[in-house]
Amino acid sequence: MKPSERRKARRLATQAIYQWQITQDNVADIAQQFALEQDTKGVDMEYFRDLLYGVSVHTKELDGIYSPFLSRPIADLDMVDKAVLRLASYELTRREDVPYRVVINEAIELAKAFAAEESHRFVNGVLDKVIKQLKK
Structure with missing residues (x-):
């Protein structure tokens, strides 16, 4: 598995999670829509689905x-x-195959790509504290 395929899966998953949060549509429908309507070339679709379904199933725990x-x-x-934050929290707690530094770096990049101008600093600060808590 190439890191770029997971990076693309995270980008797509972030967009799908955002759509799910806004619409509250069925996650399976959103996954299918993204698979059909988005450019999935070079995307680890299995990882995409794991992130999307994992976040939707564990939302309350992740928010906590x-x-x-x-x-x-x-x-x-x-x-x-x-x-x-939900996607990163999922990876930090459910995907032990991904180093926490990778998770934080990818979350920062996602915030830079999709969120408001200073969001990446906010995301970084929150996730740094999450890591410290998880390492206890």
């Missing part, structure tokens, strides 16, 4: 991992930031 480190209520979070 990063929410203690937020400076505002989770309901006030930007939806893109929330999607990135």
Whole structure:
């Protein structure tokens, strides 16, 4: 598995998670829609599905991992930031095959690509605290 294929899977998953958060549509329908309508060349689609389904199934648990480190209520979070934090929290707790440094770096890159201008700093700060908590 090439790192670029997982990177592309994370990008696609972030978009799919965002759509799921906004629409609350069935996750299987969103996964199918993305598989049919998005450019999936070079995307690890198995990893994409794992991230999308994993985040949707474990949302409450994932929110509980990063929410203690937020400076505002989770309901006030930007939806893109929330999607990135949920995806990263999932990888940190459920994908032990991915080093935490990779997870944080990828989350920062996703925030830079999709979120507001300073979101990557916010995401980095929250995930640094999550890592410290998980290592205890």
